[in-house]
Amino acid sequence: MAGLHKSEFTNPVINWIDTRMPVFTMIQKEYGVFPTPKNFNYFWNFGALAMVNLMLMIATGIFLAMNYTAHTGMAFDSVERIMRDVNYGWLLRYGHANGASMFFIVVYVHIFRGLYYGSYKAPRELLWMIGVVIFLLMMATAFMGYVLPWGQMSYWGATVITNLFSAIPVVGESVVTWLWGGFSVDNPTLNRFFSLHYLLPFVIVGVVFLHIVALHITGSGNPLGIEVKGPQDTLPFHPYYTIKDSVGICVYFIVFAVLVFFAPNYLGHPDNYIPGNPLVTPNHIVPEWYFLPFYAILRSVPSKLGGVMMMFGSIALMFVLPWLDTSPVRSARFRPIYRILIWVLVLAMITLGVCGARPPEGIWVVLARLATAYYFLHFLVLLPLLGKLERPLPLPESISRPVLGGGPLPGGAMAKPMEKA
Amino acid sequence: MMRTAHLFQARLFPFAAAAFAAALTLAAPARAEEGEISYPKQNWSFNGPFGTFDRASAQRGFQVYKDVCATCHSLQQMAYRALSGIGIEPSAIAAIAGSVSVPALTDDGQPTERPALPSDRFRSPFPNDRAARAANNGALPPDLSVIEKAREGGADYLFALLTGFRDPPPGFKLGDGMNYNTAFAGHQIGMPPPLHDEGVTYADGTKATVEQQARDVTTFLAFAANPEMESRKRIGVRVILFLVVLTGLTYAVKRKVWADVDH
Ligand code: HEM
Numbered sequence: 001m002a003g004l005h006k007s008e009f010t011n012p013v014i015n016w017i018d019t020r021m022p023v024f025t026m027i028q029k030e031y032g033v034f035p036t037p038k039n040f041n042y043f044w045n046f047g048a049l050a051m052v053n054l055m056l057m058i059a060t061g062i063f064l065a066m067n068y069t070a071h072t073g074m075a076f077d078s079v080e081r082i083m084r085d086v087n088y089g090w091l092l093r094y095g096h097a098n099g100a101s102m103f104f105i106v107v108y109v110h111i112f113r114g115l116y117y118g119s120y121k122a123p124r125e126l127l128w129m130i131g132v133v134i135f136l137l138m139m140a141t142a143f144m145g146y147v148l149p150w151g152q153m154s155y156w157g158a159t160v161i162t163n164l165f166s167a168i169p170v171v172g173e174s175v176v177t178w179l180w181g182g183f184s185v186d187n188p189t190l191n192r193f194f195s196l197h198y199l200l201p202f203v204i205v206g207v208v209f210l211h212i213v214a215l216h217i218t219g220s221g222n223p224l225g226i227e228v229k230g231p232q233d234t235l236p237f238h239p240y241y242t243i244k245d246s247v248g249i250c251v252y253f254i255v256f257a258v259l260v261f262f263a264p265n266y267l268g269h270p271d272n273y274i275p276g277n278p279l280v281t282p283n284h285i286v287p288e289w290y291f292l293p294f295y296a297i298l299r300s301v302p303s304k305l306g307g308v309m310m311m312f313g314s315i316a317l318m319f320v321l322p323w324l325d326t327s328p329v330r331s332a333r334f335r336p337i338y339r340i341l342i343w344v345l346v347l348a349m350i351t352l353g354v355c356g357a358r359p360p361e362g363i364w365v366v367l368a369r370l371a372t373a374y375y376f377l378h379f380l381v382l383l384p385l386l387g388k389l390e391r392p393l394p395l396p397e398s399i400s401r402p403v404l405g406g407g408p409l410p411g412g413a414m415a416k417p418m419e420k421a
Numbered sequence: 422m423m424r425t426a427h428l429f430q431a432r433l434f435p436f437a438a439a440a441f442a443a444a445l446t447l448a449a450p451a452r453a454e455e456g457e458i459s460y461p462k463q464n465w466s467f468n469g470p471f472g473t474f475d476r477a478s479a480q481r482g483f484q485v486y487k488d489v490c491a492t493c494h495s496l497q498q499m500a501y502r503a504l505s506g507i508g509i510e511p512s513a514i515a516a517i518a519g520s521v522s523v524p525a526l527t528d529d530g531q532p533t534e535r536p537a538l539p540s541d542r543f544r545s546p547f548p549n550d551r552a553a554r555a556a557n558n559g560a561l562p563p564d565l566s567v568i569e570k571a572r573e574g575g576a577d578y579l580f581a582l583l584t585g586f587r588d589p590p591p592g593f594k595l596g597d598g599m600n601y602n603t604a605f606a607g608h609q610i611g612m613p614p615p616l617h618d619e620g621v622t623y624a625d626g627t628k629a630t631v632e633q634q635a636r637d638v639t640t641f642l643a644f645a646a647n648p649e650m651e652s653r654k655r656i657g658v659r660v661i662l663f664l665v666v667l668t669g670l671t672y673a674v675k676r677k678v679w680a681d682v683d684h
Contacts, residue, residue, distance in 0.1 A: 038682060080498045080566070083649070090649040091656075235682060243675045250668035257664060261657025262470050265570055273571035273646075274563075283606075400683075 030216055035234035036241050037222035039399050043117070044220070044241075045248030046110035052249055053103045054208065058201050060096040068148065070194035072187045075150035076275040094264040100142050101267045102256050104290035107135060116342055118330030119221045125322035127214040132318045134207050139291070141200040144193040146288055151272030156285045158185045158193070164298075167305040184278065225330030226395055233399035284359055292356030293349050297375070299360045300368040310372065317379050324379055326387025334393040338386055341378060348374040458604050460574040460581035463636075467576075467643055470658065473651050474644045479507035481623050482641025485634050487517075488621050490565065493557060493612075495545035498566035499645050502539040506648050507641070514539050558598040560611025569639075569646035576643045578604060583635035586614035 007018035007025060018024040067086050069078035082089035111131070114120055120128035147158045162179050166172040181188030219228060228234055235241070259266065267289055271282050287295050294311050301307035317324070332339040348371040355368035466475035483504065486496065501518040505511065521544050522534040537544060545564075547553035554561050563571075572578045581604035589601035589608075599609040616631045616638075623629050644650075 077498070084498065084500075084503070090653060094653075239678050240682070243671070243678050246671045247668065247675050250664060250671050254661060254664045254668065257657060257660050261653055261660065264653075270571050270573050270575075273567045 034237040043113040048245040155276030229398040293352035296352040296356035476508040482637035485638040493562040496543040
């Protein structure tokens with residue numbers, strides 16, 4: 001199979017390189033002419049946004065790391081040095097801290113898009129599962145990053161979350177000691193978290209690459225949830241989607257800028273500006289907002305082991321989602337009941353998020369339990385049943401048909417509603 | 422059928438956006454309820470996207486910190502040179518720093534003291550936390566460098582705290598050496614009321630009521646916690662204006678590129 005590549009590039013330098021290492025051909029193929037469904041809506045921007053966000057996190061993170069000191073006695077002060085004495089250090093730090101929030105907003109919308117339009121269904125199951133891996137890695141990265149400034153919430157958040165592993169029967173306590181590198185969250189813990197916080201984003205880059213590889217094998221889904229039938233259904237990625245993604249990126253940066261420049265601490269917790277102190281426990285230990293729904297699931301179960309299993313289970317479920325959902329129709333547009341249930345799920349997640357921020361007492365416990373119950377009911381019971389019970393609306397014949405024709409489709413096109421187009 | 426699909430698609434975005442906004446706002450005030458304390462919103466010069474620190478107020482506030490709070494509270498993240506951020510002249514800063522002596526070593530390694538330089542950080546009143554507690558009836562006066570960001574309610578809370586000292590209501594059992602405060606969680610605070618009418622004399626002739634001093638020192642502490650705020654907001658306004666224009670242009674190009682596509 002060895003042999004030079006026949007490059008079609010006319011620029012002699014590019015041609016010379018491309019002949020020996022056809023990366024330009026690859027870029028041209030995967031991002032230039034790559035056939036992309038012509039009917040994307042703006043929900044299809046969020047993958048590109050996540051990519052931009054990841055690069056921003058790495059860029060700001062590397063410069064923060066140049067000025068940060070991973071030591072329990074110095075970490076808090078070093079972050080203040082970054083804020084006060086490093087040129088534009090406040091921009092780096094507020095950019096990184098709010099960048100993490102933006103990352104989760106973007107990824108949650110991206111996941112919602114997948115749920116709403118059935119992007120996880122065959123043949124995109126593996127693509128979806130790789131996405132869930134990215135989500136888990138992001139959560140680990142963000143959790144360890146939040147420990148680095150060594151404020152009260154850093155310290156106590158780390159203590160609470162690492163302690164969850166003590167719920168593992170028999171070996172739990174030893175596992176926690178092993179994770180800590182000692183008998184409490186301390187300097188060894190901070191150092192290993194810093195090391196891993198620097199490492200994991202690059203692991204994410206690798207997994208994102210696999211995500212894209214899988215995407216470019218199956219091709220993108222689209223809001224109608226039917227497969228591309230031919231060239232009339234697609235457009236070359238460039239310039240059509242490069243420009244459409246650019247619009248989204250601009251809007252994304254506006255939201256990001258409002259946070260960084262005008263409300264940089266709005267999404268943070270004030271207690272993290274109090275240096276971490278093992279002797280003083282905060283009144284309420286709460287994680288960052290993006291973990292609140294899962295934190296609420298954890299706390300809604302009276303047993304520790306049960307809570308931990310439910311929490312991890314809620315994400316583990318995502319791996320088998322492609323097989324839980326038995327409906328052959330992808331897009332919620334053509335699923336009259338699913339279209340309602342997906343919003344109930346969103347409501348349940350928001351309820352969980354709100355409950356996670358409140359002390360676990362009174363009405364908040366009840367609400368959190370109801371929402372947790374719905375979460376599992378939705379995936380484990382309703383989705384498998386719905387595929388059998390729901391009567392989907394007729395699917396359009398192809399992407400370009402309704403787009404071009406506009407009006408109602410001829411009867412023939414509507415005759416096979418249950419077929420996965 | 423396609424028409425309803427499109428209608429729905431148009432409605433989807435605002436709906437999702439509203440859901441997110443609702444989640445964020447609902448999650449935030451959750452923390453305010455803790456401890457059942459209230460801190461009425463004040464009109465600060467540094468509020469809002471164009472807010473700046475009222476220089477005169479912040480300078481008076483610095484005087485309050487220096488003359489009153491500094492006996493108990495450190496401000497260890499801040500350097501004297503940072504005072505230029507509230508309009509104090511370099512020569513005045515050098516004089517302020519020079520009037521404080523900080524620990525140093527002599528050439529042969531003996532502990533000594535030297536006058537502080539503008540690049541030194543504010544000298545702390547106590548050598549360590551234990552000494553601070555010992556001098557304050559067991560309570561630790563926290564460092565005030567980022568206190569404005571470290572409390573729910575920020576400046577509004579600080580103002581409410583500093584003006585919230587009262588006689589305890591009948592029947593309230595006050596601990597030994599504790600003081601009643603309407604804003605502090607649990608209403609018992611180890612800090613004695615620090616501010617008194619005419620407790621400081623302002624050089625600019627402003628009448629030094631407790632409220633005035635509280636307002637001024639809060640402004641100063643808000644500056645101490647956010648020395649970058651003015652340039653941050655200034656840059657932010659430009660960045661956002663730029664992005665709005667860029668978004669408009671990008672959208673126009675997008676329309677042009679897509680003009681020939683039926684979709
Ligand atoms: C997946 C991408 C990343 C996420 C989600 C993430 C998340 C976070 C979070 C939530 C914090 C705490 C911010 C705060 O409250 O102060 C943080 C801090 C930090 N991160 Fe990251 N990070 C990412 C990538 C990186 C990378 C690639 C580096 C280094 C090369 C890095 C270096 C740091 C440093 C030095 C801090 C401590 C300074 C600070 O607290 O502001 N991060 N990160």
